[in-house]
Amino acid sequence: MIEYIKGELTDLTPAMATVEAAGVGYGLNISLNTFSAIQGKKEVKLYVYEAIREDAHLLYGFVNRKEREMFLLLITVNGVGANTARMMLSGMSVAELCNAISTGNARLIQSIKGIGKMTAQRIIVDLRDKIVALGIADEIPAGGSTTAPVNTEVRDEAVSALTMLGFAPAPSQKVVIQILQEQPDAPVETVVKLALKQIK
Numbered sequence: 001m002i003e004y005i006k007g008e009l010t011d012l013t014p015a016m017a018t019v020e021a022a023g024v025g026y027g028l029n030i031s032l033n034t035f036s037a038i039q040g041k042k043e044v045k046l047y048v049y050e051a052i053r054e055d056a057h058l059l060y061g062f063v064n065r066k067e068r069e070m071f072l073l074l075i076t077v078n079g080v081g082a083n084t085a086r087m088m089l090s091g092m093s094v095a096e097l098c099n100a101i102s103t104g105n106a107r108l109i110q111s112i113k114g115i116g117k118m119t120a121q122r123i124i125v126d127l128r129d130k131i132v133a134l135g136i137a138d139e140i141p142a143g144g145s146t147t148a149p150v151n152t153e154v155r156d157e158a159v160s161a162l163t164m165l166g167f168a169p170a171p172s173q174k175v176v177i178q179i180l181q182e183q184p185d186a187p188v189e190t191v192v193k194l195a196l197k198q199i200k
Contacts, residue, residue, distance in 0.1 A: 001050065002048040002050060002059070003047065003048065004045055004047045004048055005019050005021050005028070005045070005046055005048055005059075006043070006044070006045040006046075007019045007020050007021030007044070008021075008042060008043060009038060009044045010025060012035065013035075013157065013160060013161060013164070014032055014035045014157060014161035014188055014189060014192055015029065015030065015035075015161045015164040015165060016028065016029060016030060016164065017038065017044070017046065017061055019046060019061070026059060027059065028046055028048065028059045029058060029059065029061065029086060030046075030060070030061050030062075030086075031067065031071075031086050032090035032091075032161075032189045032192055032193055033063065033067060033089055033090065033093055034046070034061060034062055034063040034067065035188075036189045037063040038063060046062060046063065047062045047063075047064065047068045048060065048061060048062075048068075049062070049068060049071060049072065049082075051082050058082070060086065066094050067089060067094050070089065070094045070097060070098070070131075071086070071089060073127050073130055073131065074088060074089075074123070074127075076126070077119070077122055077126050077127065078122060079118075080119065080123065083166065084114050084115070086165075087112060087113060087114060087165055087196060088112050088115070090165070090192065090193065090196060091111070091112040091113075091193055091196045091197065092108075092112070097109075098131050101124050101127050102128060102131065102132070104124050106121050107120075109123060111197050112196060113167075113196050113197070113199055154180065154187070154188050154191065155173070155176055155177065155180060155191075157188045158172075158176045158188050158191040158192050159172045159173045159176050161188070162176070162192060162196075162199070165196075167199055171199055172199060175195045175198050176191055176195055178198075179194045179195060
Protein backbone atom coordinates (compact mmCIF):
# COMPACT_ATOMS: atom_id res chain seq x y z
CA MET A 1 0.00 0.00 0.00
CA ILE A 2 1.24 3.50 -0.89
CA GLU A 3 0.67 5.96 1.96
CA TYR A 4 1.84 9.09 0.15
CA ILE A 5 3.99 10.24 -2.77
CA LYS A 6 6.40 13.13 -2.28
CA GLY A 7 8.29 14.64 -5.17
CA GLU A 8 8.40 17.13 -8.02
CA LEU A 9 5.11 18.23 -9.54
CA THR A 10 5.87 17.85 -13.25
CA ASP A 11 2.38 18.28 -14.71
CA LEU A 12 -0.94 19.52 -13.35
CA THR A 13 -4.49 19.79 -14.67
CA PRO A 14 -7.66 20.31 -12.61
CA ALA A 15 -8.25 16.53 -12.68
CA MET A 16 -4.74 15.02 -12.72
CA ALA A 17 -1.36 15.61 -11.07
CA THR A 18 1.89 13.97 -12.19
CA VAL A 19 4.46 13.67 -9.40
CA GLU A 20 7.98 12.42 -10.10
CA ALA A 21 9.53 10.51 -7.20
CA ALA A 22 12.76 8.49 -7.48
CA GLY A 23 12.67 8.72 -11.26
CA VAL A 24 9.09 7.44 -11.58
CA GLY A 25 6.24 9.70 -12.70
CA TYR A 26 3.01 8.90 -10.86
CA GLY A 27 -0.28 10.05 -12.38
CA LEU A 28 -2.77 10.79 -9.61
CA ASN A 29 -6.44 11.60 -10.04
CA ILE A 30 -7.18 14.67 -7.92
CA SER A 31 -10.11 16.81 -6.81
CA LEU A 32 -10.40 20.53 -7.49
CA ASN A 33 -9.67 21.17 -3.82
CA THR A 34 -6.29 19.45 -4.16
CA PHE A 35 -5.67 21.22 -7.49
CA SER A 36 -6.22 24.60 -5.81
CA ALA A 37 -3.92 23.71 -2.91
CA ILE A 38 -0.94 22.54 -4.99
CA GLN A 39 -1.21 24.90 -7.96
CA GLY A 40 2.06 26.76 -8.48
CA LYS A 41 4.12 24.44 -6.24
CA LYS A 42 7.24 22.62 -7.41
CA GLU A 43 7.42 20.01 -4.65
CA VAL A 44 4.30 18.31 -3.33
CA LYS A 45 3.26 15.56 -0.95
CA LEU A 46 0.01 13.81 -1.83
CA TYR A 47 -1.69 11.15 0.26
CA VAL A 48 -2.71 8.21 -1.89
CA TYR A 49 -5.61 5.84 -2.41
CA GLU A 50 -5.01 2.91 -4.76
CA ALA A 51 -7.95 1.57 -6.76
CA ILE A 52 -6.94 -1.81 -8.20
CA ARG A 53 -9.36 -3.32 -10.69
CA GLU A 54 -9.10 -6.03 -13.31
CA ASP A 55 -8.86 -3.48 -16.10
CA ALA A 56 -7.00 -0.64 -14.38
CA HIS A 57 -4.66 0.35 -11.56
CA LEU A 58 -5.60 3.91 -10.55
CA LEU A 59 -4.07 6.28 -8.02
CA TYR A 60 -5.99 9.08 -6.32
CA GLY A 61 -4.05 11.90 -4.65
CA PHE A 62 -5.16 14.12 -1.76
CA VAL A 63 -3.59 17.26 -0.34
CA ASN A 64 -4.16 16.12 3.25
CA ARG A 65 -5.34 13.13 5.29
CA LYS A 66 -8.75 14.62 5.99
CA GLU A 67 -9.62 14.86 2.32
CA ARG A 68 -8.53 11.24 1.86
CA GLU A 69 -10.53 10.12 4.91
CA MET A 70 -13.61 11.87 3.50
CA PHE A 71 -13.06 10.17 0.15
CA LEU A 72 -12.69 6.75 1.81
CA LEU A 73 -15.92 7.29 3.74
CA LEU A 74 -17.80 8.37 0.63
CA ILE A 75 -16.85 5.26 -1.35
CA THR A 76 -18.20 3.03 1.44
CA VAL A 77 -21.70 4.35 0.66
CA ASN A 78 -23.67 2.14 -1.69
CA GLY A 79 -23.92 3.87 -5.08
CA VAL A 80 -20.88 6.13 -4.61
CA GLY A 81 -17.81 5.14 -6.61
CA ALA A 82 -14.35 6.68 -6.69
CA ASN A 83 -15.14 9.11 -9.52
CA THR A 84 -18.38 10.23 -7.86
CA ALA A 85 -16.52 10.78 -4.57
CA ARG A 86 -13.86 12.82 -6.39
CA MET A 87 -16.59 14.87 -8.06
CA MET A 88 -18.17 15.55 -4.65
CA LEU A 89 -14.81 16.73 -3.30
CA SER A 90 -14.46 18.94 -6.39
CA GLY A 91 -17.89 20.50 -5.93
CA MET A 92 -17.47 21.18 -2.21
CA SER A 93 -14.66 21.46 0.29
CA VAL A 94 -14.33 18.82 3.02
CA ALA A 95 -15.74 21.34 5.51
CA GLU A 96 -18.74 22.17 3.30
CA LEU A 97 -19.44 18.49 2.69
CA CYS A 98 -19.19 17.69 6.39
CA ASN A 99 -21.54 20.55 7.18
CA ALA A 100 -24.06 19.33 4.60
CA ILE A 101 -23.93 15.78 6.00
CA SER A 102 -24.07 16.78 9.67
CA THR A 103 -27.02 19.13 9.09
CA GLY A 104 -28.84 16.67 6.83
CA ASN A 105 -28.79 19.05 3.86
CA ALA A 106 -29.67 16.51 1.15
CA ARG A 107 -30.56 19.24 -1.34
CA LEU A 108 -27.04 20.68 -1.24
CA ILE A 109 -25.50 17.23 -1.73
CA GLN A 110 -27.88 16.60 -4.63
CA SER A 111 -26.59 19.74 -6.35
CA ILE A 112 -23.50 17.71 -7.30
CA LYS A 113 -23.76 15.99 -10.69
CA GLY A 114 -24.54 12.28 -10.39
CA ILE A 115 -25.99 12.42 -6.89
CA GLY A 116 -29.71 11.64 -6.73
CA LYS A 117 -32.12 12.05 -3.83
CA MET A 118 -31.74 8.47 -2.54
CA THR A 119 -27.93 8.57 -2.70
CA ALA A 120 -27.81 11.94 -0.94
CA GLN A 121 -30.00 10.61 1.88
CA ARG A 122 -27.91 7.43 2.11
CA ILE A 123 -24.72 9.49 2.40
CA ILE A 124 -26.24 11.48 5.28
CA VAL A 125 -27.54 8.40 7.14
CA ASP A 126 -24.35 6.36 6.66
CA LEU A 127 -21.77 9.08 7.36
CA ARG A 128 -23.28 11.53 9.85
CA ASP A 129 -21.87 9.77 12.92
CA LYS A 130 -18.66 8.64 11.22
CA ILE A 131 -17.43 12.12 10.27
CA VAL A 132 -17.73 13.21 13.89
CA ALA A 133 -16.01 10.06 15.19
CA LEU A 134 -13.06 10.51 12.83
CA GLY A 135 -12.76 14.23 13.49
CA ILE A 136 -13.15 15.11 9.81
CA ALA A 137 -15.87 17.57 10.75
CA ASP A 138 -13.20 19.72 12.42
CA GLU A 139 -11.86 20.71 8.98
CA ILE A 140 -11.70 24.50 8.62
CA PRO A 141 -12.40 26.02 5.20
CA ALA A 142 -9.34 27.45 3.47
CA GLY A 143 -9.08 31.08 2.42
CA GLY A 144 -10.55 32.59 -0.72
CA SER A 145 -9.63 31.54 -4.22
CA THR A 146 -7.20 33.35 -6.48
CA THR A 147 -8.31 35.14 -9.59
CA ALA A 148 -7.05 34.61 -13.11
CA PRO A 149 -7.37 36.68 -16.28
CA VAL A 150 -10.13 35.69 -18.66
CA ASN A 151 -8.71 33.94 -21.68
CA THR A 152 -9.15 30.83 -23.75
CA GLU A 153 -6.72 28.99 -21.45
CA VAL A 154 -9.16 29.17 -18.51
CA ARG A 155 -12.01 28.05 -20.74
CA ASP A 156 -10.03 25.20 -22.29
CA GLU A 157 -8.67 23.93 -18.95
CA ALA A 158 -12.14 23.95 -17.42
CA VAL A 159 -13.67 22.08 -20.39
CA SER A 160 -10.76 19.61 -20.34
CA ALA A 161 -11.31 18.93 -16.61
CA LEU A 162 -15.04 18.38 -17.12
CA THR A 163 -14.36 16.06 -20.04
CA MET A 164 -11.94 14.02 -17.90
CA LEU A 165 -14.67 13.78 -15.25
CA GLY A 166 -16.94 12.18 -17.85
CA PHE A 167 -18.99 15.03 -19.31
CA ALA A 168 -19.45 15.66 -23.03
CA PRO A 169 -17.29 18.53 -24.38
CA ALA A 170 -20.09 20.48 -26.14
CA PRO A 171 -22.43 21.05 -23.15
CA SER A 172 -19.39 21.53 -20.90
CA GLN A 173 -18.07 24.34 -23.10
CA LYS A 174 -21.49 26.00 -23.28
CA VAL A 175 -21.80 26.09 -19.47
CA VAL A 176 -18.17 27.19 -18.99
CA ILE A 177 -18.60 30.12 -21.40
CA GLN A 178 -21.79 31.21 -19.61
CA ILE A 179 -19.97 31.17 -16.26
CA LEU A 180 -17.01 33.15 -17.63
CA GLN A 181 -19.38 35.73 -19.10
CA GLU A 182 -20.96 36.21 -15.66
CA GLN A 183 -17.68 35.95 -13.73
CA PRO A 184 -14.86 36.98 -16.08
CA ASP A 185 -12.20 36.82 -13.35
CA ALA A 186 -13.11 33.35 -12.06
CA PRO A 187 -10.15 30.90 -11.84
CA VAL A 188 -10.34 27.44 -13.43
CA GLU A 189 -11.28 25.62 -10.23
CA THR A 190 -14.18 28.00 -9.54
CA VAL A 191 -15.46 27.67 -13.09
CA VAL A 192 -15.39 23.87 -12.88
CA LYS A 193 -17.10 23.84 -9.46
CA LEU A 194 -19.91 26.03 -10.80
CA ALA A 195 -20.18 23.97 -13.98
CA LEU A 196 -20.53 20.73 -11.97
CA LYS A 197 -23.72 22.16 -10.45
CA GLN A 198 -25.14 23.28 -13.79
CA ILE A 199 -24.38 20.58 -16.36
CA LYS A 200 -27.36 18.30 -16.90
